Amino acid sequence: MxxxxxxxxxxxxxxxxxxxxxxxxxxxxxxxxxxxxxxxxxxxxxxxxxxxxxxxxxxxxxxxxxxxxxxxxxxxxxxxxxxxxxxxxxxxxxxxxxxxxxxxxxxxxxxxxxxxxxxxxxxHSYCFIKDGFKNIKIAFEEILFIKGSGNYLDIVTKAKTLTTRMTFLEMVEKLPASKFVRVHQSYLVNVEHIDKIENNQVYIASEKIPISGRYRDVLYRRLDLA
Incomplete structure (x- = not known):
């Protein structure tokens, strides 16, 4: 789509x-x-x-x-x-x-x-994320969601969580727009891994991720739920 x-x-x-x-x-x-x-x-x-x-x-x-x-x-x-x-x-x-x-x-x-x-x-099915003095290759399909905190991001994959010093804007520039959508000021999710949406929360694996009013309409239109 x-x-x-x-x-x-x-x-x-x-x-x-x-x-x-x-x-x-x-x-x-x-x-x-x-x-x-x-x-x-x-x-x-x-x-x-x-x-x-x-x-x-x-x-x-x-x-x-x-x-x-x-x-x-x-x-x-x-x-x-x-x-x-x-x-x-x-x-x-x-x-x-x-x-x-x-x-x-x-x-x-x-x-x-x-x-x-x-x-x-x-x-382009992957990107490289800086981790200290290393650059780690991550496939887009493996990323479940990304959580931001200040100038740091937690990139949560199926196997691990990688913390890197990067802003949301810098991360967004690496990601395919067709796969990722922002649902909250602090969260960016991979739409292919969304299990369900309920009570203003996105469920991915065992995680419940909040949906803020600012991004709700964008998410629902993106998933053709509006």
Whole structure:
């Protein structure tokens, strides 16, 4: 499932994206924004696989938004201005949809995203975590959840817990957005290991992890429970 958000200062343009996305089972449009600055705040805390992004927006353009992101998602530009096409590909955009675009063209763009994400999955299935003077290799699939405390993280795997000096933002940049979601200011969980959700808690193995109100909606939309 591709997780995505839409950013466009025109509500009608977002409605079109939502309408097209609703026809596809492989994409989950988690949220939409008409204010690019609000979208930027969201993305810094809730990384996604894909962003549908208008370029010509007031206060903060689509290109400026990308310049402010450390972790850049896949991008499909959606704009009424063809003159931005060349510049957009400097940002390694997956596709460029010129408004108004029909469902077939939208579907083609999503297929390109699938192909690129699959290629990433094949080439990046692990990361290295610093432990003192050592760098330890950890497979993404082995990570159950991550707990933060100040500038330190406890990375809990099936076999052990590794403590490392790292911020959440630094860790998020290493992880695939399709597998991990933040559920609390201090917790990031691997969605593939969630056993159940009950009483504002996520159950993973024998652990009960709290879900805060700030992240609840994101989690539920991510799991298609909203």
């Amino acid at each position: 591709i997780t995505a958000i839409a950013i466009d200062d025109e509500p009608k343009a977002i409605q079109v994206i939502q309408h097209h996305a609703d026809k596809l089972k492989n994409i989950n449009l988690l949220s939409s924004f008409t204010d690019a600055q609000e979208a930027l705040k969201y993305l810094k805390e809730n990384p996604v696989d894909l962003v549908f992004l208008d370029i010509n927006m007031p206060h903060l353009s689509g290109l400026e938004l990308l310049d402010n992101l450390h972790l850049k998602p896949q991008v499909i530009f959606t704009t009424a201005y063809s003159e931005f096409a060349v510049e957009s590909y400097n940002y390694n955009a997956v596709d460029y949809l010129l408004k108004p675009f029909e469902f077939d063209r939208f579907q083609q763009a999503i297929h390109k995203v699938e192909q690129r994400l699959e290629l990433q999955k094949q080439t």
